[in-house]
Amino acid sequence: MFDKLTVPTTGTKVTFKDGKPIVPDDPIIPFIRGDGTGVDIWPATEKVIDAAVAKAYEGKRKINWFKVYAGDEACEQYGTFQYLPQDTLKAIEEYKIAIKGPLTTPVGGGIRSLNVALRQIFNLYACVRPSRYYPGTPSPHKNPEKLDVIIYRENTEDIYLGIEWRKDDPIGAKLINLLNTELIPATAEHGDKQIPLDAGIGIKPISKTGSQRLVRKAIENALRLPKEKQQVTLVHKGNIMKYTEGAFRDWGYELATTEFREQCVTEKESWIISNKEADPDISLEANARKISPGYDALTPEKQKQICQEVASVIDEIWATHGDGKWQDKVMVNDRIADSIFQQIQTRPDEYSILATMNLNGDYLSDAAAAIVGGLGMSPGANIGDNCAIFEATHGTAPKHAGLDRINPGSVMLSGVMMLNFMGWQEAATLIQQGLASAIADSKVTYDLARLMEPAVEPLKCSEFADAIVSYFA
Structure with a gap:
């Protein structure tokens, strides 16, 4: 089946059903070591994941790792310019869940980006980027602990389509x-x-199908969160690009108020309902005036339209969302892209899940990562309906390769995302707790150690992995 790959002799394939993974207790998981510092950070990650699984399940579960190739390492195995061999594509297609380190972007013609290529080949339309602060991590912000967001970035459209x-x-x-x-x-x-x-x-294509399947993933995630975190914010530049980014916003609201009608409430709907809750006898006009600044300066036709919107909300969802019931629903709102860049810094605790298109999501996820400690602490996942790839979000940093000094946090936390995706939350929690304890005790790699006050003696990459495992309880 494969030209130069050796499949593990033990283990069972992961399958997907209705967009969800069905994971055996002994899954075969392909991994791409990665270029540059991948030689250091992948072994550290593998050690931590294996130790967490062994500790959490006492031998009842085990990952069977399957080495596959991409990037420079693939060229060494398969020949010049074979950055993404068919062997690797077949393995990921067959085994469904994979994890990878950073990959070199090929110079010259052909593939523009291996990461983008993998997303497009496997239709991994949802790029998921959590940004969470671990106490003790150096940050340029005074209160980085207030930011705890998950960014859902549409992965296959927008200008990244490359037309x-x-x-x-x-x-x-x-x-x-x-x-x-x-x-x-x-x-x-x-x-x-x-x-x-x-x-x-x-060409900048934004489709209804692409937009709604991305927002669907975001809402499904919100429903799994604690009540106080059940919010989805649609991020867009629809005030300028009305038929692409504005349509993304509109299609997101449409999905929330149809497919998830019982579980969701929009921000404007919450205003209308809360106005009626505060004053049961409020007129449609008075309610419209409260939700629409400048109402009295509008044309009679526009005023009538807003009143009709108020009446429609009251008629359609008062029974299911009124009398305070809307407060237990997923809140869906929207924000202009440039505004959200400011607000995740000035009002970070007001946001939970951000759903956005490709380019905005690229910028926004890195900006959020900077607040909580940088890309070295930022995990990522690319998820579709039949496959998922988890990845380090930073570059290859070749000058640090082989020195056993780089921070493995990004790919390690991507492993946490993978374990949660597989339903192995106990092992995922162990890694997060171990990582948090190591950082809190200033047992960190050089990138974090040099920024701590006072500065501390850094651990090697491998030593950092050992420290994390030592905190497993």
Whole structure:
């Protein structure tokens, strides 16, 4: 079946049903060591995961690791430019759940990004990036512990689809000419806009299907959280890009108020209901005035529209959401992208799950990671309906490779996400507790040690893994 891979002699395949994994007690899990510092951080991670599983389940469960190749290590095995061999793709397709270290982005033509390629090949449409603070971790913020968010980033659309043409490309020039001479002038709202003839251009597709399946994952996650954390915020730039990012917001609300009608309430709906709860006799007009600043300056037609919206909410969901019942629902709201970058710093405890498109999610997840200690402490997962890959979120840092000094926290915490995804929460909790205890006792790698006050003597990468295991109780 495989050209250069050796499948474990023991273990059972993971399968998926209805988008959920069915995990045996002895799963075979493919792993990609990763390039650069992957040579250090993967062995440390494997040691910690194995120790946690052994401790939590006393030998009743065990991961059978299956080494596969990607990046520079794949080229060593399969030949020049074989960054993503078919063997590896077959293994991930067959065994469904995989974990990987950081990968080199190939230089030159061909694959633009191995990470993006894996997401697109396996339709891993939900990039999940939690940002949680572990006490003792150096941070540039005064109160990093207030941030505890999970970012759901749409993984397969937006500009990351990679449909673009460079300046002077004949096809790009042809498309610019068509847009300038026929398509743009035919749309009244575009006025006399024109695309410069010397421009590179790209396509930004945002689909209803892609948007709603991403928001669905986010809401499903919210339903598993404690009541006080059951909130989903749709992040977008819909005030400018109305038919792409604005549509993402609208489709997210549509999903929440149809498929999850019993479990969700929108922010505006909560205002309307709470106004009626405070004053049972409030008129539609008075309620509309409270939820819409500047109501009295609006046209009669717009005022009527807002009153109709109020009436519709009261008629449709008062029985199921009124009298305080809305407070037990998942709150769905939305925020403009540039505003949320500010608010995760100034009002971080107001947010729980952020659902966003590809580019905004890329920026936002790294910004959130910086607050809680950087990418070295930031895990990630790419999840679809039939496969999931868990990954380190940082680069390969080749100058540190083989020195046994880099922080393995990102791939290790990605392992925690993997264990939770598999339903092995007990082992996941052990790792989180061990990691938290090691950091609290200043037993950390150099990247954290040098920022602590006072500075502490750093542990090697392997020693950090040993310290985490020593705290397992």
